[in-house]
Amino acid sequence: MAKLLYRLGLLSARRAKTVIAAWFAILAVAVTSFLAFGGQLSNQISLPDLETTEVADRMSEEIEDGSGGSAQAVIRTDDGEAFTDEQRDQLAELFEEVEAEDVVTSVTDPFDAAEEMDSNRAELEDGQQELEDGRQQLESGQEEIEANQEELDSGQEQLDAAIEEAQDAGMYEAAQEQFDEQQAEIDEGQEQLDEARTELEENREELESGEAELTRGEQMLDLSDGLGTVSEDGDVAVLTVNFPESVQGVDMDELSVISEMLADADIDGVEILPSQELAFETPALFSKAEAIGLIVAAIVLIVMLGTFIGAGLPLLNALVGVGVGVAGALSLSGAVEMMSVTPILGLMLGLAVGIDFALFILHRHRRQLKEGMDVVDSIALANGTAGNAVIFAGVTVIIALLALNVTGVGFLALMGSVAAFCVFIAALMAVTMTPATMSLVGLRILSKKERAQVGHVSANGITEGMKTPRQVVIALAAVAALVTLALPVFSLRLGLPDASVEAEDSAPYQAYEQIEESFGAGMNAPLLVLADLPQGLGEDEAAEEQIAVAQELLDLEDVEAAVPTGTSADDTVASFAVIPTDGPASEPTEELVHQLRDGDVLAGTEVSDVEISVAGAAAANIDISDVIADALPLYLGLVVGLSLLLMVMVFRSLLLPLVATLGFVGSFAAAMGAVVAVYQWGWLADLFGVSGTGPILTFLPIIAVGILFGLGMDYQLFTATGMREAYAHGAKPRVAVRKGLLAGRAVVTAAALIMTSVFAGFIFTDDVMVTSIGFALALGVLLDAFVVRLLLVPAVLHLLGPAAWWLPKWLDRIIPDVDVEGAALEAEVTKRSEGAGI
Incomplete structure (x- = not known):
């Protein structure tokens, strides 16, 4: 080579x-x-074969109008007053324009939805009044039937007594025709009374059916109260734009058109803030x-x-x-x-x-x-x-x-x-x-x-190694510093960033904050829950089962609302929108998803035979994190194994590659600990422009491992090859360590500062994914280069002495000599300069 x-x-x-x-x-x-x-x-991050994906697919296939995706936009008045009729009319026109776009299937007008809710509530109250009137009529009819029955029974008794008296007097045959006429009248009255009673029972059954339906309607409305579209003050509304497929599958240009239509709408006194799904901007x-x-x-x-x-x-x-x-x-x-x-x-x-x-x-x-x-x-x-x-x-x-x-x-x-x-x-x-x-x-x-001064440069005349006591102190101090910085890593939470960590002047951030203020934090983190109902239920039974499941979900500690949203055609599957009490990236929401997925959340209830599954942004975050966490051990094993093999070939040593790798573990853990402190705990947040804290980007650790390990081994290569070269030319082990360090530290220092400055430049961008990656890489390079490669590893190699360069003879014979420093080439060039060819 x-x-x-x-x-x-x-x-x-x-x-x-x-x-x-x-x-x-x-x-x-x-x-x-x-x-x-x-x-x-x-x-957007999308992964196949996730539980979230499977649930979304099931909903699309089994629930009518359950396919497609949606995105939101917040509408608010500038003065904090309720929307005027004129503003609502102009907004309605804007909604029609948005709905006319080919990519949009429908637009849910928040004011119409709120009015429909109010209308349903009014109809429910009217129904309750009608039900009460019906009860009173039934009671009146029952009383009338009972009075008529008493009258008929009294007439029958009188007739029976008259017949008995006539029979005793021997006058029955003379008065039989009159008795028969009276009996016929009583029988006819009884028949009419029985018909009235039958009709009354039918009305009672109809009333009871209506009462059950009304009760279900009232329960549904009560459950839906937690899913409002207009704030209590009437100054904030949430618009929903529906698409034929998930938002991730919609062309970004088409989403941008919708976002611009909403954000650029010129409605006096009204501001429209597209959500994170709509207002995506490619970072520069x-x-x-x-x-x-x-x-x-x-x-x-x-x-x-x-x-x-x-x-x-x-x-x-x-x-x-x-x-x-x-x-x-x-x-x-x-x-x-x-x-x-x-x-x-x-x-x-x-x-x-x-x-x-x-x-x-x-x-x-x-x-x-x-x-x-x-x-x-x-x-x-x-x-x-x-x-x-x-x-x-x-x-x-x-x-x-x-x-x-x-x-x-x-x-x-x-x-x-x-x-x-x-x-x-x-x-x-x-x-x-x-x-x-x-x-x-x-x-x-x-x-x-x-x-x-060309041609007058003096050679390196180092003949002594470094001072052992000083190297002991350096090694201990370096380890202590890395361990201290790494402590926060034990609190590491992984997830995907939500709009709360966007730039404070961005529309997604303001939309997120406005929804949290007006409707609660959980409205930013709706979960989709599917319930598999028992087989063989009728329509009414399935509706009651759905309501019962929703009420059990609502009783969970971290649930703000549980709203039934649909059922399958055969009444075997029901869907729900579950609103958590906290935001999408919070620990309570994450715990709620795990609780719902554990399988025993409905155990011991009246609907214990119902199985539920979960989708939604928070659930997807957990799925993605789990997939990446499962992949991390294999990835680390492959990278570390191949790199160790490469370093053994380059340095012809066993301990040096091991020390170098352990040093990387320390610098990586310290860098991730600092990431947790800044981006998850909020330490020095103002200094680094962190607008909100939350879990660490799901794929940051695995990306940082790959990059920092590769770069760390690079710096090790550029310092340790000089040590190896000096040792191979006869220098004592500790002298070789010092020679290689002095020969390589200037260029490694410059290289590390350059790489850190380039990475650090990305810390102050507007994209939170980019900023956290830039921070982790910049700090990781600093720690690995200056603490590990230029301090810790040389100190340990000095303390190891000859053992640092030990390699079993059998292994030395079988591994190739890669001569990474080109020593053989340099020797040949030197001979050529003396008159010999290569």
């Missing part, structure tokens, strides 16, 4: 303009492809914050290299490389569903490693020039030595990123693949365009003072 890179560096130096032109041509092709084929990015790939990060990186380069030209080359290298990588990835966004954070992650890594990789080669080239080497020869040798280390470093990062594909989580795999592609481009740029640009600038890569 070293010889190949040597020849590639030589070719790039001799054909500099051609190489540079080729890269700019590739950049033009990538940008053109993006403009021609790029599609809309998404802010490059903003002022990232520009500041690049400026800081430029300052670090200028301080380290001493020339503007030297500082400009890594920046140019990184910008062209990230342009190729990100534009190339975005050109696929028209064919592949891509989250908005995906190209931003590629941009973060592309900029950071692009600068660092070029800097490593540039640093080696400058050192060789100072020693008096020819420019072209120095470029080729720097590319074959430092470039070889860059390739191995890049491979380490790429392994960590591509391993995200084994998680089985599509959006994570795509993130990792795009980021790996950007790192690949950065590494390729480093070993081709960097030699070309260095060739064009020649000795101007050195300052005037450095050019005056």
Whole structure:
């Protein structure tokens, strides 16, 4: 590999303009492809085969009008007064315009819904009055029937007594005709009375049926009270826009049209705030914050290299490389569903490693020039030595990123693949365009003072190791610092961000806060619950069962409302909208979802034979978190295993890779602990512009693991290879540690500061997913580079002494010698300079 890179560096130096032109041509092709084929990015996370997905699919299939999705918008008056009739008329016209859009199936007018609720309540009151009137009529009729019955019974008794008296007097036959007529009249009266009684019973049954129906209606209305659309003061309303499919499946451009129609509506005294689902904005790939990060990186380069030209080359290298990588990835966004954070992650890594990789080669080239080497020869040798280390470093990062594909989580795999592609481009740029640009600038890569001292640089004369007591203190202090920062990680909660953590001046944030203020926090986190009812129920029985289930759900501790929303055609499945007492990202809501899914929430009740399942945003968050948590062990095992194997090959040691890996565990835990403290607990929230606290982004830990592990091993590579080289050339183990540390710490320090500044630039963007990732990566790089790689690991290696470089002989024989520093190549180049060829 070293010889190949040597020849590639030589070719790039001799054909500099051609190489540079080729890269700019590739950049033009990538940008053109993006403009021609790029599609809309998404802010939605969707995963197949989740319980949430299955419940939503069942509802779509089994519940009439249960398919499709919906999004909300908050409407409020500017003066805090109730909406006027004129404002409502104008809003009604706006709703009709929105409903006319092809992507919209219907619009639920909040005022009509509220009036319908009031109308139903009034009808219920009328029905209750009619029911009371009917009861009174039944009682009156019953009293009349009973009086008539007494009269008939009295007449019958009198007739029977007269007949008996006539029979005793022997006069019955003479009066028989008269008796028969009287009996016929009584029988006819009894028949009429029986008919009246039958009719009365029928009316009673009808009344009881109506009473049961009225009771169910009253129960349904009482349950629906928790799902209001207009606030009690009449100054806030919630509009619902319905779509034929889930919001995640609606084209983002079409959603943007709806959002703009609502937000730009010119209705005097009325403000409309689209919710997070509607008001999605693709975060800017490059903003002022990232520009500041690049400026800081430029300052670090200028301080380290001493020339503007030297500082400009890594920046140019990184910008062209990230342009190729990100534009190339975005050109696929028209064919592949891509989250908005995906190209931003590629941009973060592309900029950071692009600068660092070029800097490593540039640093080696400058050192060789100072020693008096020819420019072209120095470029080729720097590319074959430092470039070889860059390739191995890049491979380490790429392994960590591509391993995200084994998680089985599509959006994570795509993130990792795009980021790996950007790192690949950065590494390729480093070993081709960097030699070309260095060739064009020649000795101007050195300052005037450095050019005056070319050929007079003294060799490193270190003969002693570091002081052991001091290294003990350093190791203990580093461990203590990492452990302290890592303590909050035990409180880590994972989830997806809701609108409460958006920028405070954004419409989604204001809509979220207004809903919470006017209707309760739970209205921002509705859950969809499906209940499988017992078989063989009639329509009325199914309705009663549905109400009974809703009332049991309402009795749960963290439920504010449980509203029946529909039943299947065969009355075997019922659906409910369950409103929690807290927001979507709160612990009580998460616990409620788990409680509903445990299967025994209805145990011991009258509806214990009903099975329920849950969907909704909070439920989806839990599902996604569980999927990613299940994938994390496999991912960690693969990444750590492959990287350990690679480091054993590079350093030909067992303990050094183990120490390096354990050091990463400490820096990663400390970084995640700080993330919890800031973004979950709210510490220093104002300093970092955190508008609201909540759970940590679900996929942040697994993304941070991949990136930080790869970068940490890179820094380990650039410090420990110098140690290994010194040890291989005969230096004592502790002297070798000090030599390698002194040789590599300047470039690692600069590289870490540059990478931190690039990552930190993303902390102050408006997208909460991007800010938390930027914070975790920036702090993780700082801790790993300065606390672990430059303090803890050298201290431990010093204390280990010869054991740090121990490798079993049998293992030494079977693993290949990768010569990552290009020592063999350097020896051959030295011989060539003395008159021998390679």
